[in-house]
Amino acid sequence: MGISDRKQREKAEREKRIIAAARMLAERDGWGSVTVRRLAQEIEYSQPVLYTHFVNRDAIVGAVALEGFGELGPILRASVRQDANPTDAILDVATAYLQFAFERPALYEAMFVLPSGLRFAKSDTPQVLRDTFGAMMAVVVPFCANAEIATESFWAALHGLAELERHGRIRATHRDERVRHVVAMFG
Incomplete structure (x- = not known):
């Protein structure tokens, strides 16, 4: 060497x-x-x-966020039960996403809240971000003609639920019911 x-x-x-x-x-x-x-x-x-x-703290946050996306994508893909119908699959992914947010709050914050310098939905978007988005989109595709927009909406709904609950704005005791409402919008 x-x-x-x-x-x-x-x-x-x-x-x-x-x-x-x-x-x-x-x-x-x-x-x-x-x-x-x-x-x-x-x-x-x-x-x-x-x-x-x-170059700065945001770049460090971005590196941490990239690791997080490297963890989240496979978790979302693995969450879908082998025999799941499309509704169960989207429910599995929604549940896994929220579980990730609550079990890894600092990592989730780096990925979705803090400035990180990462660019989404651009030509230079890192592949790991594309793969994680793809894991979400895979369960949305059966429900929508425009899967990208529907996946962004699905992601936004889950992120909103995660942030509201993480900050005590909504009751954690009703998480499962709220997830079922989000999933029902696709059915």
Whole structure:
């Protein structure tokens, strides 16, 4: 292994450490605690070293969000029961999406709430975002001629439910009933 290979490997490892530290701090103390200074202390590197990997905090949030999309897409796909009819499939995905939001609140916030620099529905949208959207769209297709718009609406409804419940604006005890109402809009 040459020097340049070793340096690239070390840089990739530092980047992974930065992302892991950001996730850990956000999960433990909230995203307000995630600063470049705090991350530098956490991973025992100087702030300029962090800036060689990420131009700013939003870029770090974006890297965390990309990891989150890499986790969410497969979860959504795996949530659909093998023998599910189209209505059950969309219900499975809706339930899995909300479960993800509540089990990983800091990650969800990075993906869908905080500035991240990620661009959706553009020519340069990262593939992992497209794959996650595709996991949602796969269960919407049987119901709609314009599956992209319908999937955006489905996603928006789920995101609204997640955010309202996460912030105590609606009762968690009625989550399943609300999900059934969203799914019924497609039936």
